[in-house]
Amino acid sequence: MITTAGFEDTLIIGRGPVGRTGGLPQSKAMDFLHTEPPPPLVPKALIRGVTERLATGGNILVTLNEAETRAAIEALVAAGIESLAVCFLWSFQNPAHELRLRDIARAIKPDLPVSLSCEIAPRMGEFERMVTTVVNAFIGPVTERYIGGLQKQLGERGLKHPVQVMKSSGGVMLPQAVAHQAVSIVNSGPIGGLVAARHVGGLLGYNRIITADMGRNQFRCRSRRRRRVRGREHTVP
Numbered sequence: 001m002i003t004t005a006g007f008e009d010t011l012i013i014g015r016g017p018v019g020r021t022g023g024l025p026q027s028k029a030m031d032f033l034h035t036e037p038p039p040p041l042v043p044k045a046l047i048r049g050v051t052e053r054l055a056t057g058g059n060i061l062v063t064l065n066e067a068e069t070r071a072a073i074e075a076l077v078a079a080g081i082e083s084l085a086v087c088f089l090w091s092f093q094n095p096a097h098e099l100r101l102r103d104i105a106r107a108i109k110p111d112l113p114v115s116l117s118c119e120i121a122p123r124m125g126e127f128e129r130m131v132t133t134v135v136n137a138f139i140g141p142v143t144e145r146y147i148g149g150l151q152k153q154l155g156e157r158g159l160k161h162p163v164q165v166m167k168s169s170g171g172v173m174l175p176q177a178v179a180h181q182a183v184s185i186v187n188s189g190p191i192g193g194l195v196a197a198r199h200v201g202g203l204l205g206y207n208r209i210i211t212a213d214m215g216r217n218q219f220r221c222r223s224r225r226r227r228r229v230r231g232r233e234h235t236v237p
Contacts, residue, residue: 001042001085001134002072002101005049007126010087011040011134015127041131041138046079048072050101058093064100073105083113085137087130092122113141113179120183136183144179151175166192 003010014037028035050069053062076084084105091098095118102114114137121132151163164172166188173181193213201209 001047001087001130001137002069002076003047003049003087003130004053004089005051005068007089008044008047008049010127010130011042011047012044013127015125041134042085046076046081048076052088052097054088054090054094054097056090056093058090060094060096064097066100066104069101069104070108073101073108077109077112081112083115083137083141085115085117085130085134087117087126087133089126091116091118092124092129095119113137113144115140115180119180132183135186136181139186140179140182143182143185144175147175147178166195170195 001011024035024038050072051062051065053060055061073084086098086101088097095116098116098118102116105112105114115133117129117133120136121129123129147163147165154163162174164174165178165185166172167181167184168186168188168191169184170191173184178185190213194211197209197211201207
């Protein structure tokens with residue numbers, strides 16, 4: 001990951017309970033005294049800061065140092081990174097520096113996936129924007145390979161139209177967009193169920209419907225109960 005110099009620890013610091021408990025099971029998330037925050041997806045050794053700075057309105061205060069940027073990208077590539085996340089302060093107000101960094105990265109390693117915060121999560125809050133961009137960079141390459149392989153195999157078996165991938169917003173996107181928006185399909189499964197239920201309800205003439213969504217793992221958890229026998233815990237089907 002590359003960010004504005006001086007903000008390399010944003011992922012580690014987090015923001016209140018969101019940064020401390022995000023990614024933890026509920027039992028641990030509620031136990032602040034005995035629970036350490038989860039490690040960031042990007043280890044500190046793979047985070048670089050470069051000189052640049054924008055004002056809150058997007059005006060350039062300090063121009064992107066391209067020599068530092070090039071050196072940072074080359075160092076990360078040499079370390080073996082498979083994907084790069086970029087999050088500069090206030091870039092959602094002016095994406096110029098992030099876009100320029102992507103151009104430099106493509107010149108150094110053309111096939112390196114680059115996720116820009118100004119495209120992935122153009123919103124206020126550097127931690128929220130950064131962690132969303134990092135998740136996109138983390139899952140983007142493997143998701144792209146999976147969806148691309150699925151599209152290829154289905155095409156070979158006679159599918160005439162491209163695969164449409166459900167987004168967590170309830171919309172869909174084409175396979176070629178997955179690499180750049182992989183984070184937008186997180187939790188899209190339950191949303192897909194709601195969209196489908198509304199559609200089926202409309203076909204049946206119902207405007208007010210109730211849906212239930214229970215996955216196999218949830219069913220297994222709920223279909224078993226724990227009880228104590230002589231001080232020991234036993235699982236009862």
